[in-house]
Amino acid sequence: MISKFFINRPIFAAVIAIIIVILGSIAAYTLPIAQFPSLTPPTVVVTANYPGADSETLANDVISPLEAQISGADGLMYTSSIASGSSGTAMITCTFEIGTNLDLATVDIQNRINLAEPILPSVVKTLGVSVQKKTADILFIIAMYSPDESVDDVTISNYVSANVLDEIKRVPGAGQAQIFGPRDYAMRVWLNPDKMATMGITATDVNNAIAEQNIQIAPGRIGQSPMLNGQQLTIMLKAKGRLTEPKEFENIIIKAKNDGRIVRLGEIAKVELGASNYEFLRRVDGKPAVIVGIFADPNANALDTVAAVKAKIKKLSKSFPAGIAYAEPYDTTTFVKISIEEVVKTLFEALMLVVFIVYLFLQSWRASLIPLIAVPVSLTGAFIGMYLLGYSINTLTLFGMVLAIGIVVDDAIVVVENMERIMQTEGLAPREAALKAMSQVMGPIIAIVLVLCSVFIPSTFMPGMTGLLYKQFAMTIAVSVVFSGFTALSLSPAIGALILKEHEKLPPKIFQKFNAWFANLTESYVERSAWLVRRRMLTVFLYCSAVATVIYLGKTIPTAFIPSEDQGYFISVASLPDGASLERTEAVAQKIEAIQKAKPGVEHVISLVGFNLLGGQQEPNSVTVFTRLKPWEERTTKETSLDGVMHSVMAEYSKINEAFAMAFAPPPIRGLGTTGGFQCRLMLKGDANTTKIAMYTQQFIAKIKERKEIANISTQMRPDSPVIMV
Incomplete structure (x- = not known):
């Protein structure tokens, strides 16, 4: 009998329990923390830019060739594409089956994009096609601004791009950091069409002149081999390179006339240093600001990532130029942190209630100590299982531990109560009582563990998102129950054999009063149960009424996948x-x-x-x-x-x-x-065009609006955007 082995070796049983607690504590410290288990399918985003192109051109010339190559990727479930004519951006979102290796999927998509690049427009190839692992929504926002408005947003944006953005990207867990609407420095050339017409100059002439004279070249060397005999020196040549000042751009030669006169850019245009993009404005509390959004890696610890980003930006702020400050106006982890804290608080409250109830009924601190030791061992053992299974500490796993407290304590109580019964009725010593008690309850304890596992483990095989959501919840309880059963067979009888003593004949007065009250309550319950059993029709009626009420409430109470909460x-x-x-x-x-x-x-x-x-x-x-x-x-x-x-x-x-x-x-x-x-998305097969899709979309929206459950519905499709044909 396994229990006899541990009863005879209590130190060995204690050492095993201590090892479980230590390993569980280490696992709990290293486990990632999140609000929910990872449920989002792996996603890769392909982005291409075609400035000036309308949506139809983007769809036909950019998205279609890319989708043709992407469609055969391993594990790909579906793709969704967006063509934005206003920004000249084409974006394809590739969603893979859950469990797909995101790194390998990204490499596969990149290889397929390379095959499609030769048939893309030259402008798209020049700007490049980006392939990135899609992270979750915005995790954290940093706002950079000038409190006294002495620094303009273009300067702040470029300072952030050069000195802040890369530092944040290097923070562990920060998968992506970007400026919303970056205003990178650019030389803006405002052409005067009247002067250009007078001098016979076109915009193409200006564009070609800038492209030819604003380049970085490698001039080479003087005196490099092969050379004439007697060459004494080899000298490196260095060209000025790209232009950086408005005055330098104004001196670009646009045209040389037949009379020898040279037309420079400054004669037909105004040149000034500005931003490359003004189609985006950002404000915090009504004041201009540069907004930096931080996105976490799919498997990163959100709380640790935000804490590390906050520490990094605080360190960087010490070297900010005068007139630049930062704020943290948006932090999604605040709700996650508070949710975890509330569940942990509930966990300790449940533990305290278990302590009180156990002591109230066992009425002996020695007997109460045994289940109170078994509970922490079982719960920390659950962290070992979570670590080995690749789970995280989240609200569901912690909720599973809250429920497990009331379950895991039962095994130890069964052992203790049987030992005390044998000591009182048969007068055996604690060690002999422990041996006899375990010979009687070892089978039931194993049965309890198997029954509970058979209840929770099958729920992990539920298909779909619901199964993924509650898998960690069920397995946390199952692992806790297994450790509880092991503790009840090893540590509990070993401790009981050492510390239990025979009860005093009469318990303290407070317990005598409680025992008398509870005995009356039990007697009253038995009498009423007997009265109800004798009235079979009433019992059947009450049972049927309860079933009918449950069915009615199940059909009328609103249902949802996960309740919506106030996330702040x-x-x-x-x-x-x-x-x-x-x-x-x-x-x-x-x-x-x-x-x-x-x-x-x-x-x-x-x-x-x-x-x-x-x-x-x-x-x-x-x-x-x-x-x-x-x-x-x-x-x-x-x-x-x-x-x-x-x-x-x-x-x-x-x-x-x-x-x-x-x-x-x-x-x-x-x-x-x-x-x-x-x-939801509408997809037309066969001979589909923008007009048909728009028509069916509006019909679909009209039908949805008829339902009282829907508060708002809108579509992002804009088929009637004004266009001028040229």
Whole structure:
């Protein structure tokens, strides 16, 4: 009998338990921390730029050749593509089966893109086609600004690009860091068409002259072999290279006339140093700022990543130039951190309740000590299983441990109660009582472990996203139960044989009163149960009523994959009519900012003017606003809750006549969608064109609007954008 081995060797049993606790503690320290298990399928994003191209050109000349090569990738489930004529960007999102190695998938897609590059437009090949592993949604935002407005945003943007961005990218776990709407330095040439016409100069002439004279060349050497006899020196030649000052660009020769006169760029144009892109505006709380978004690696520890980024930017801020400061207006890990803390708090509360209940009924600190030692051993053992299975510490695994507390304590209680019963009824010594007790309960303990495992382990084989979500929850409980059974067969009887003693004849008065009350309660319960058993029809009626009530509630209570929670922020997207200028969009953004800042629960408002989060692309007629709410302890009223603030701003959004604006809660699980709610796509097979897709899309939207459950619905398709044929 295995228990006899440990009863005779209590030190060996204690050493094994200590090893389990140490290994479990090390595993808990090294396990990644997240809100939920990793559920998002591996995704690779292919991006190509074709400046000036319309959506149809992007779809036909860029996306179609790329998709033709990508379609045969191993493990690829589907692709979705976006062609943005406003920014000249084509983006293909490749979604792979869950479990696919993302690194290998990225390499495979890159190789396939290389095969398609020869047939792409020359401009696209020159700018390059990027292939990147897609990370989750924005994890953290840093806002760089000038408090006294002494430094313009172009200078700040270029300083961040040169000195901050690469440092953040090197932080472990920060898979991607980018500036929203970077304003890289560029020399802007404003041509005077009247002067150009007078001198017979075209824009092509100017473009060719700049391309030919603004280059980096390698002149070579003087005196390099083969050479004449007597050559004494070999001298390296160095050319000036690319031009960097407006004056240098103004001196570019555009044309030489027949009379020997030279026309320079400065004579027909105004040259100034500016930014390469002005189609994007960024503000924090209404003030201009440079927004840096940090995205985490798919398998990174979000909490550690944000902590490391905060430490890095704090260190870098010591060397910022005068007039530049930073803020942290958006942090999605705050909710994750608080969620984990609340579950850990619940875990300790459950442990304290178990301690109280065990002592209340066993009425002996010696007997209570045995299950109280078994619980931490079983729970820390669960961390070993989580580590070996590649799980993370998340709300579901911790919730599984909360439930496991009440389960794992049972095995130890069975051992202790049987030992005490034998000691009291048969007068055996603790060691003999332990041996006899284990001979009686070893089979039931093993049966308990097997029954509980047979309940939880099969749930890990559930298909789809639900199975992935609850797999770690079920396995955490199962592993805890296995360690609990082992502890009940080894450590519990060994400790019991050492510390248990015969009870006093009468327990303390407080326990005598509790025992008397509980005996009366038990007697009353038995009497009422007997009365109910004698009335079979009433029993059947009550049972059927309970079943019917459960069925009714199951059909009427709203269902959801995961409940939506107040994560401390929400997102707004506003769209103006197609073709609206950035200036008009900025005016709408200012109205949205004013509406939100007037709400008592709002702390920070981050506006990205010229960006549509739903489509993931730049659009001069769209604005995306991230709204961070005040801490939860400061929002105790219904009006300051997430739903209260969202309903309030939506009511005022309806008064904005220039645009259609909506507010969204973030998705319950990061990476599964851009906002709360759901997305669907329409696909036409056969002879499909933009007109047909637009028609069916509007019909689909009209049908969906008829359903009362749907609050808002919109589409990012813009088939009627104004176009001038040239």
